[in-house]
Amino acid sequence: MRSATGIKRFASLLLGSVLLLLSAAVLSESNVTPGSKAAGLESCVAPTAEIRRYHMLYLTHDRDLTVRQGKRNIKYSLAECIDCHAAKDDKGEYIPVDAEGQFCESCHKYTAVEPLCFQCHRTVPEEKRSALGGVQGGAAGNRSLGLLLDDDEAPSLSAQEYARLHAIVGGED
Amino acid sequence: MNRKSDQTDATRREFIHRTLLAAGAATVAPGILLTVARAGAESEGASSDTRWGMLIDTNKCAEGCSACVDACDRENGIDLLEKPEWQSEEMWNAQRPQWIRKVKLRDRQTGEITNLPMMCQHCEFPPCVDVCPTGASFKRADGIVMVDRHICIGCRYCMMACPYKARSFVHHNVTEHTVRSPRGKGCVESCNLCAYRIDHGATTTACQDACTAEGHEAILFGDLNDPNSAVAKALKQQSSRQIRADLELNTGVRYTNV
Numbered sequence: 001m002r003s004a005t006g007i008k009r010f011a012s013l014l015l016g017s018v019l020l021l022l023s024a025a026v027l028s029e030s031n032v033t034p035g036s037k038a039a040g041l042e043s044c045v046a047p048t049a050e051i052r053r054y055h056m057l058y059l060t061h062d063r064d065l066t067v068r069q070g071k072r073n074i075k076y077s078l079a080e081c082i083d084c085h086a087a088k089d090d091k092g093e094y095i096p097v098d099a100e101g102q103f104c105e106s107c108h109k110y111t112a113v114e115p116l117c118f119q120c121h122r123t124v125p126e127e128k129r130s131a132l133g134g135v136q137g138g139a140a141g142n143r144s145l146g147l148l149l150d151d152d153e154a155p156s157l158s159a160q161e162y163a164r165l166h167a168i169v170g171g172e173d
Numbered sequence: 174m175n176r177k178s179d180q181t182d183a184t185r186r187e188f189i190h191r192t193l194l195a196a197g198a199a200t201v202a203p204g205i206l207l208t209v210a211r212a213g214a215e216s217e218g219a220s221s222d223t224r225w226g227m228l229i230d231t232n233k234c235a236e237g238c239s240a241c242v243d244a245c246d247r248e249n250g251i252d253l254l255e256k257p258e259w260q261s262e263e264m265w266n267a268q269r270p271q272w273i274r275k276v277k278l279r280d281r282q283t284g285e286i287t288n289l290p291m292m293c294q295h296c297e298f299p300p301c302v303d304v305c306p307t308g309a310s311f312k313r314a315d316g317i318v319m320v321d322r323h324i325c326i327g328c329r330y331c332m333m334a335c336p337y338k339a340r341s342f343v344h345h346n347v348t349e350h351t352v353r354s355p356r357g358k359g360c361v362e363s364c365n366l367c368a369y370r371i372d373h374g375a376t377t378t379a380c381q382d383a384c385t386a387e388g389h390e391a392i393l394f395g396d397l398n399d400p401n402s403a404v405a406k407a408l409k410q411q412s413s414r415q416i417r418a419d420l421e422l423n424t425g426v427r428y429t430n431v
Contacts, residue, residue, distance in 0.1 A: 067321050070219035070313055072372045079352045120322060120357035122350045 038084035045075055052107075055081075059117075078117060083125045096123035218372075224316035225366050226295065226397040226425035227378075228404050228413060233391035234288040236277070241290050241392065244383030245273045248367060250351035257345050270341040270356075272364040273380055278431075287431060290380065290392070293318055293339040293364040294416065295425035301331035301340065310361075316397075316425050319365040327359040336417050339363045366394070397425065 032038045044051045046058070058076035065071040085103040086094045097104045098118050108115055246252040249272060256265040273292040279285070299318045301310045309325035312318045320331075320340075332340045340363040347356050353369040356362060367378040377385075381392040395404030413427040 063323060064321075065218070067319075067323065068311065068313070070315065070317075070368060070372045071217050072369075073217065120347070120350060120355040120360075122352060122355070126352045 033084055033086060033088065036084040037080075045080075078121055079126070082122060086124050094124035098123050219313045219315040219317070221314040222398060224397045224425060225371065226316065226395070226404060226427070227366075227381075228393045228407050228411075229289060229426065229428050230391045230393075230430060231287050231289045231428055232430040233389045234275075234290065235387075235389055235391075236286065236288050238387060238389065239275060240383040240387045240389075241380035242271075242273055242275060244379040245292075245364070248370075248379035249354040250349070250356070251354075253349040253351070254343075254345075254347060268342070268344055270343055270362055272339075272341070272362070289428060289431065291337060291339070291416075292380075292426065293335075293366075294337050294422070295364075295366060297423035297425070299422065300334040300336065300420075304330040304334040306330065313368070317366050317368055317371075318363075319368060320361050320363065322356065322360040322362070325360040327361065329361060331361055335363075336420055336422075 038044065046054075051058075055076070059078055059081075062074040062076040063078070065074050066077075082097055086097050087102060089095050095102055096118075098108075098115065099105060100109075104115055104118075243252075251270050251272065254269060256262070256269075273290050276289050276291045278287040278289070280287075295312075295316055295318050297312075297316070299310070299312055301318065302312055305311075306328060307324050307326055309321045309323075310318070310331045311321060327342065329340075329342055332338075332342065340361050342361050343356055343358050346358045350356070354362075367375070370378065376395070378392070378394045381394045384390060384392045393404045393407055395402040397405055397408070399405055400409075408427065411429050413429045414431050415422070415424045415427055416431070418424075
């Protein structure tokens with residue numbers, strides 16, 4: 001009885017350390033997009049070990065804040081995960097985070113847990129379509145502003161309003 | 174969490190530490206803490222102080238114009254949906270998600286034609302919320318009625334219950350997603366008064382912007398609870414109607430000249 005518990009404990013410890021090593025190896029290959037907000041940070045929105053273990057609970061909690069209470073400046077945002085952790089291929093195109101060997105898939109495949117997030121959510125950062133989305137990178141020009149600032153449509157907001165909205169969305173406040 | 178696991182609980186120690194700290198602080202200065210907590214709760218998110226709504230002037234709504242519908246499709250990523258190859262055009266148009274649609278009414282006696290945009294009326298007492306078996310269909314504190322797709326099981330009771338035919342169902346796999354309106358096969362959806370925009374500080378919806386850009390200005394969006402808002406002032410001055418007022422749902426979207 002006692003030895004069985006010991007073996008079980010040892011096995012789970014071993015499993016845990018293998019898992020940690022694996023995820024550490026995956027992360028050390030930099031699954032952080034160069035130039036993203038996360039690239040300049042030592043760890044994610046929480047210490048790395050905490051995020052590895054509890055990210056699903058954090059995301060579930062904050063999604064309810066957003067959907068049901070309309071709180072948009074949440075700490076744990078799936079869209080922000082994608083913004084920082086989607087890698088780019090040789091051509092500079094984003095690779096989906098659930099593609100083989102990528103940020104989400106690498107650990108989730110090992111633990112045999114299928115994340116259902118991406119049935120509905122984006123797997124690569126979004127080129128903003130709405131006027132509220134702001135300009136991405138600046139190089140894309142007016143087209144990326146989408147609805148209200150498309151080349152063939154007159155903007156219906158004043159410059160001042162745009163600046164304010166961009167500041168809100170861009171997190172420059 | 175598995176209680177038998179001997180892995181260190183990463184947050185337990187932190188939790189105890191904080192609890193002790195909070196308990197200590199609460200003993201020392203309960204007044205200060207209470208004030209801080211209250212200030213934080215009010216600073217963001219949907220508040221019951223506002224009730225978002227609309228006033229639509231059907232006289233200004235032009236026949237043949239679909240600017241609001243197109244703008245809504247683009248704002249909410251509905252235009253990104255693709256018709257499956259095997260499906261007929263007719264079936265696709267009958268079943269595809271549509272948050273706002275143009276309706277044309279004709280008075281049988283006088284022949285008078287009325288055009289109006291029809292969408293979720295954001296009822297105070299929404300039937301879709303009453304019938305939802307999972308709590309996915311809900312009303313936000315600020316009066317916006319919407320679907321929590323994380324919880325929606327796609328039973329479509331709400332589509333049956335809605336007197337305005339405002340809800341639609343996603344029948345097919347979705348390949349292109351947006352951050353503003355994530356959607357997937359098997360969930361119901363409807364107009365949410367551009368909640369993403371409103372939450373980020375915008376004061377207009379996509380359909381109103383499009384209608385104004387076209388020069389019609391038929392749609393007026395705003396806070397019904399704020400007596401100084403344009404929509405509240407207009408409602409006070411003009412005679413407006415709720416569609417199916419007999420159902421006593423107290424709709425947030427109202428119409429003039431119907």
